[in-house]
Amino acid sequence: MKITLFLILIYLGGSTLLVAQEEETKSRGTLHNFRFGIGPIAYKNYYSIPNGLAGGSMSFTYQMEKEHKTKKRDFLLRANFDYSYLENSKVLTTSEPLFRRFKIRLGPGLLWPLNLKNNQLHLQAGGNISFYGEYIYPTESGGKHIYHPIPYGNWSINCNALIVARYQAGRITIEESLKVAIFTAGFFPEFQYTPTSIDNSYYWDFLKINTISTIPNYRMIENKIAIYFPLANNQTAISWRISYNHYNFENSQKYIEHNLGVGIRF
DSSP: OHHHHHHHHHHHHHHHHHHHTOOOOOOOOEEEEEEEEEEEEEEEETTTEEEEEEEEEEEEEEEEEEEETTTTEEEEEEEEEEEEEEEOTTTOOOSSOSEEEEEEEEEEEEEEEEOOOOSSEEEEEEEEEEEEEEEEEEOHHHHHHSSSOOOEEEEEEEEEEEEEEEEEETTEEEEEEEEEEEEEEEEOOOSSOOOSSOOGGGGGGGGSOOEEEETTTEEEEEEEEEEEEEETTEEEEEEEEEEEEEEESSSEEEEEEEEEEEEEEO
16 A cells, blocks of 8 residues: 555656646647557466467557647547457367457546757656456357356556657657556456356446556556658558556456557647
8 A cells, every 4th residue: 555655646746847847849739649550469367268368459549639838738638449359270270269359448648748958859758547448258169169268357447657759850750658557446356257147236346446456466568659751731650559468466367469550640
């Protein structure tokens, strides 16, 4: 508990420090970003898939960035939807995956500029609050090839630290962002078997927060690098995103996901 309070104080104190280090920058107005990506994923959790499975994923992301001219900060609003399939192509000949997985993440955030005295390199730091939810369930093929496959899901509210570096090389912009969860609170299953058919009254239990944790036991990291090229009055982008999640509660989950995407910003 002391570690959690300490990290929250750092998070809030860092935001106050960043405000003091702001400088006047050129207004970027409001930007809308749309991104679509695909890539491989490796996933496992203790109860459903203890040995892990590989597969592929597709993602769609929308992000709005709005600069506050007087307070010199950026307001962010992001929504991300992912679909993944998990299979064991080395053993099975069927084309149908063993599991399907859905993930959603959305929430607002704030970024403050850091004074680097450099016209080409811009650095921002801040954080965001995001809702994160995922659900994984076995397919018909999974039921045939895996003994007693189990559906699994969780949701959480995460407090994340966020750093964005942006380098301007002529008309090309290179941007890298790093997001790390420092605090989480949500529902994580504490039991081994999640039945596929349960009484409706039991669903209220899934809405209750049963876990509060921080970095040592809950690690969620996302790193993305993007290159933006001019396209008429807009910008098009090629980006590479790596997502990593690992936690150890009553259940344990780990995955790493690589995602190559294209997008547009206007």
